[in-house]
Amino acid sequence: MRLILLASLLVAPPxxxxxxxxxxxxxxxxxxxxxxxxxxxxxxxNGASTEAGTTxxxxxxAAEVIANDLKSSGLFRPLxxxxxxxxxxxxxxxxxxxxxxxxxxxxxxVTGTVTANADGGIxxxxxxxxxxxxxxxxxxxxxxxxxGWRRAAHKCADLVYSRLTGESGYFDSRIVYVSxxxxxxxxxxxxxxxxxxxxxxxxxxxxxxxVLTPRFAPGQQTITYMSFDNDRPxxxxxxxxxxxxxxxxxxxxxTFAPRFSPDGQNLVFSMAVGGNTDIYRFNLATRAITRxxxxxxxxxxxxxxxxxxxxxxxxxxxxxxxxxxxxADGSGQSRISFGEGRSAxxxxxxxxxxxxxxxxxxxxxxxxxxxPDGGGERLLTNGYQDExxxxxxxxxxILFARGDRSGRSGLWSxxxxxxxxxxxxxxxxxxxxxxxxxxx
Amino acid sequence: MTRQIPTLTLLAVAALSLAACAxxxxxxxxxxxxxxxxxxxxxxxxxxxxxxAPVTSGTLPGSQQDLREKAGSDTVLFGYDSYELDADxxxxxxxxxxxxxxxxxxxxxxxxxxxxxGTREYNLALGDRRANSAKNFLASQGVDVGRLxxxxxGKEKPVAEGGDDxxxxxxxxxxxxxxxx
Numbered sequence: 035m036r037l038i039l040l041a042s043l044l045v046a047p048p049x050x051x052x053x054x055x056x057x058x059x060x061x062x063x064x065x066x067x068x069x070x071x072x073x074x075x076x077x078x079x080n081g082a083s084t085e086a087g088t089t090x091x092x093x094x095x096a097a098e099v100i101a102n103d104l105k106s107s108g109l110f111r112p113l114x115x116x117x118x119x120x121x122x123x124x125x126x127x128x129x130x131x132x133x134x135x136x137x138x139x140x141x142x143x144v145t146g147t148v149t150a151n152a153d154g155g156i157x158x159x160x161x162x163x164x165x166x167x168x169x170x171x172x173x174x175x176x177x178x179x180x181x182g183w184r185r186a187a188h189k190c191a192d193l194v195y196s197r198l199t200g201e202s203g204y205f206d207s208r209i210v211y212v213s214x215x216x217x218x219x220x221x222x223x224x225x226x227x228x229x230x231x232x233x234x235x236x237x238x239x240x241x242x243x244x245v246l247t248p249r250f251a252p253g254q255q256t257i258t259y260m261s262f263d264n265d266r267p268x269x270x271x272x273x274x275x276x277x278x279x280x281x282x283x284x285x286x287x288x289t290f291a292p293r294f295s296p297d298g299q300n301l302v303f304s305m306a307v308g309g310n311t312d313i314y315r316f317n318l319a320t321r322a323i324t325r326x327x328x329x330x331x332x333x334x335x336x337x338x339x340x341x342x343x344x345x346x347x348x349x350x351x352x353x354x355x356x357x358x359x360x361x362a363d364g365s366g367q368s369r370i371s372f373g374e375g376r377s378a379x380x381x382x383x384x385x386x387x388x389x390x391x392x393x394x395x396x397x398x399x400x401x402x403x404x405x406p407d408g409g410g411e412r413l414l415t416n417g418y419q420d421e422x423x424x425x426x427x428x429x430x431x432i433l434f435a436r437g438d439r440s441g442r443s444g445l446w447s448x449x450x451x452x453x454x455x456x457x458x459x460x461x462x463x464x465x466x467x468x469x470x471x472x473x474x
Numbered sequence: 475m476t477r478q479i480p481t482l483t484l485l486a487v488a489a490l491s492l493a494a495c496a497x498x499x500x501x502x503x504x505x506x507x508x509x510x511x512x513x514x515x516x517x518x519x520x521x522x523x524x525x526x527a528p529v530t531s532g533t534l535p536g537s538q539q540d541l542r543e544k545a546g547s548d549t550v551l552f553g554y555d556s557y558e559l560d561a562d563x564x565x566x567x568x569x570x571x572x573x574x575x576x577x578x579x580x581x582x583x584x585x586x587x588x589x590x591x592g593t594r595e596y597n598l599a600l601g602d603r604r605a606n607s608a609k610n611f612l613a614s615q616g617v618d619v620g621r622l623x624x625x626x627x628g629k630e631k632p633v634a635e636g637g638d639d640x641x642x643x644x645x646x647x648x649x650x651x652x653x654x655x
Contacts, residue, residue, distance in 0.1 A: 218590075218635050244630055246594060265625060267598070288602060288626060291595040304599065306626065309557070309606030311599035332599040348596065354555075355596055378593040392593050399593075421593050437590070439637040466594065 057142060057164040057171065059109045059198045068111040069198070072140035072165075073101040074122045075115070076158070079149025084156060084180045093148040096158060096187040100144055102231060103191035103205040107431075108454025109198075113140055127161055132168045140165050144194050148183070155179050160190035162197060172197040184233060185473065192472070204426040205230055208470040209433065210248045210257055211445060213237060214463040218441040223465075225259060225272065230469070232459050238272060239279075247422075247466050248272070251294045254470045258282070258292040258301055269303050269316075283316060283323065291334045295342055295362075302326070302336040302345060313347055315362075326364035335379045338362070339386055339406070346370075346380040346389050346406070357391055359406060370408030379422060382406070384471070385429030388450065392421045401434045403450055414452040419443070422465060427472045433458070435465040536577040538652045544576075545569035545650075549633075550608060552646040555592065557603035559611055563648075567608060570650050571615030584608040585649040586626040587633070589642035594628060601626030608648040623653070 059069055076093030086092060101112035117138045127145045135143050143163040150156055155178060162171040172193050176186035185206055192203025213226040225238035225245050238257075239245055248259040257272040261281075269282040269292040282289065285305060292303040301316045312327045313336045327333040331351030338345055346359050349369075355378045357371035371377035375395020382389055388403040399419045404411040419437035426433070430450055436457075437443035443465050445458040458464075533540045542548050548570075550563035559567065574580060586605030588597040605624035613619045634641035 218632050221630070223630075244627075246630070262627075262630075267625065288598070290598050304595070306599055306602035309603045309610075311602065332596060332603075334595045334599055335593075350596075355593070378596055394593070419590070441590075441635070441637060 057167065057198060058200070068105075068109055069141050070113055070139055071101075071104060071110045071142040071144060071194075072113045072118060072135055072138065073097045073104070073144045074118060076146045076148050077122050077124050077127055079124065079147040079157065079159070082150035084150050084154070086180045086183060089148045089150050089156070092156065092183055093146075096146070096148055096183060096190070097144075099184055099187035099231070099233075100191045100194070103188060104144075104194065106231065106456070107195060108449060108456075109195075110142075113138060127159070130163055130165075132163070132165055135163075135165045142171065142194070142198065144190070146190065151177070156183055156186070158183065158186035158190060160193055162194045184229065188230070201430055202428045202472070204428045204431065204469075204472065206473045207427050208234075208254070208473070209445075209458075209467055210238075210250060210470070211435075211460070211467040212246060212248065212465045213460065214443060214465055225257070226460075226464075227274070228460075235461060238274075238277070247291060249293050249468045250470045252296055252298045252471060254473065256294075256298075257468075258294060260290045260292065269301065282318075283321060289314075291336065293337055295338050296340055297342060302338065304334040304336070313345070313364075324364075326360065327367070337381045337389075339382045340384050341386065344382075344406075346382050348378050348380060348391075355394070357389065357404075357408075370406070371404065371411075372408065373402075373404075373411050377402075381423050381425060383425050383429040384427055387429065390423035390425060390432050392423065401432060401448065403432070412452065414448050414450070415446070415455060420446075422467065424467045424469050426469050433467040433469055435467060437465070536580045536652070540577075541570065541573055541650060541652060544573050548651070549647050549649045551643060552604055552648070554589070554642075554646065555600065556646075557600065557607045559607055563608075564611065567611045567650075568615060571612050571617050574612065574617045574621065581621045581623070581653045583623045583625055583651045583653050584612075585631075585651055586624065587631060587645055587647050587649070588629045589645040590629045590632065590637070591642060592629060598626050598628035601628045604646075604648045608650065612650075 075097045078089035078093055104110035105112050122145055127147055130143055143165050146160045148156055148158050157175055157177050159175045161173045164171055174193055176189050178186050188206035191205045195203040207230045208227055209230055210227045213224045214221055216222045222241040223245050224241045225248050228235040244262040246260040248257045250257055255274050259270055261270045267288045269289040270279055272279050288306045289303050292301050304311050305314050310330055311332045311334055313333045315324045315326055331349050333347055333349045336345050336347040343362055344359055345362055348355050349358050355376040356369055357377045357380045358367055358369050360367040375393055378392045380389050380391045389406055390403050393400045393402045393413055398416055399421055400413050400416040401420050401423045402413040417436050418439050420434050422435045424433045431447050433447045435443055436446045443463050445464045445467050448455045533543055547566055550566050584605040586601035588601050605626055609622045609624050612622055632645040634644040
């Protein structure tokens with residue numbers, strides 16, 4: 035699916051007002067008052083119909099997708115469309131009635147048009163305004179296929195989010211995870227994928243084999259995971275699109291806990307040989323395998339720093355699970371976690387500034403973050419069994435699995451300030467989430 | 475009367491397994507220990523009189539059921555986050571070793587399992603440690619390592635449904651699973 039950015043085709047905005055402070059959301063401040071924002075139905079750019087409905091219908095649905103994205107961040111409070119009854123036309127998109135929007139207390143306005151193109155595709159034009167200053171914040175056009183209308187709407191939400199927070203967006207992205215059903219002793223697990231907002235859900239595997247810990251390649255067309263196919267627990271690759279599944283290498287022992295390197299050239303994973311688990315790097319092109327840790331402890335859950343120079347992992351070499359960092363060649367291993375209890379399953383943020391991890395202590399499991407030097411540790415969640423943290427592509431939201439004592443589990447997210455803890459809807463129980471990079 | 479049914483069912487399962495050689499899945503999903511018959515059931519007294527032949531539950535030598543009966547259990551338990559074999563576990567595994575010597579054609583897989591109170595990837599490694607603890611003990615008792623393989627299921631295949639400490643204790647285990655000859 036191709037999305038073409040189209041800023042130049044859009045109509046010029048009205049002259050910008052001067053002298054007011056720019057509208058800004060500080061995501062790191064621990065926002066307790068989300069910004070009121072109006073996202074009225076996008077106007078039909080023409081009266082044409084598409085395979086997915088009329089441009090009026092698509093404009094309605096696009097606004098709902100955008101409002102839902104912004105609301106899910108916890109930073110924005112989309113106004114109830116019942117608060118503003120006026121239909122937005124094309125003229126209102128490029129020249130909003132700011133006094134009217136002020137009367138409904140909208141601080142920001144996201145509006146736009148959906149136009150059916152001659153080739154069967156659509157153009158979604160996205161405009162954002164600072165209502166009180168009466169100024170334009172952003173505008174961009176997205177040309178795509180009819181089927182891509184949701185992605186165009188997510189791109190619009192990402193544009194608004196990034197202009198108002200100063201962070202890159204994360205809405206045009208996908209989540210792969212393990213779907214679970216059945217009682218504890220008869221659990222069936224399948225790989226499943228969905229858009230970040232839950233749309234487009236589909237299962238990738240049948241449930242015949244136990245599958246665990248899927249993670250995206252940087253190019254996001256490949257997923258590495260673990261499968262018990264044929265009672266041989268090994269690392270596998272799944273190619274989206276073709277649905278091709280292949281085991282990685284030919285190892286005599288269990289391989290697990292795989293992740294891609296940031297350049298996509300290597301996998302790191304654990305291999306358990308005779309009761310001893312160490313971390314290895316596997317070059318996907320040459321199939322060369324390099325042992326990165328030695329010694330009798332359990333070394334697992336490796337995760338690269340975004341620049342590929344270092345790897346964070348967990349080890350019980352000191353007596354219990356703690357977090358360590360090493361250079362990508364295995365040298366310079368040092369412990370960074372010194373908090374109470376155990377610290378496990380570390381994941382390096384795609385921004386590089388934090389490492390998310392699972393804290394086990396006092397009979398509880400929670401998700402925390404620390405800096406790569408181990409400082410600044412903060413616990414963000416606390417549950418019966420919160421584990422398996424995964425970063426949003428902008429490194430500001432953490433997805434995790436929360437299990438309860440009855441054996442049920444689901445996906446939750448929390449932002450790095452520890453606020454906006456919320457559950458993601460999945461058709462069945464869920465665990466082991468991974469978030470894709472932003473789609474191109 | 476009712477106790478006869480699970481015994482016969484298990485027997486049938488064991489027989490099927492041996493016959494079909496598609497055995498592993500069936501054996502893995504055997505009911506938990508509490509549901510197993512403690513001893514072979516006594517001959518059934520048929521209501522019709524003394525002409526009916528008594529039905530006794532037989533056990534195929536070298537089968538999973540045979541291992542359970544001869545060794546008392548096919549499972550050893552571990553402490554929290556531990557892969558050490560305690561005295562009870564060593565006693566059971568000593569009987570497994572004797573049984574393996576008495577059934578020289580049989581190969582077994584040592585399955586390592588964990589309770590749910592650990593992170594997923596660590597538990598895969600811990601299950602591997604438990605499976606290897608059992609394997610190494612059997613080898614130390616003189617069982618040819620060529621007959622012993624291991625697999626870790628981490629916390630993915632508990633045998634007890636519950637979420638309390640008693641269930642967790644049952645799930646921290648290594649199981650000696652007969653793979654055939």
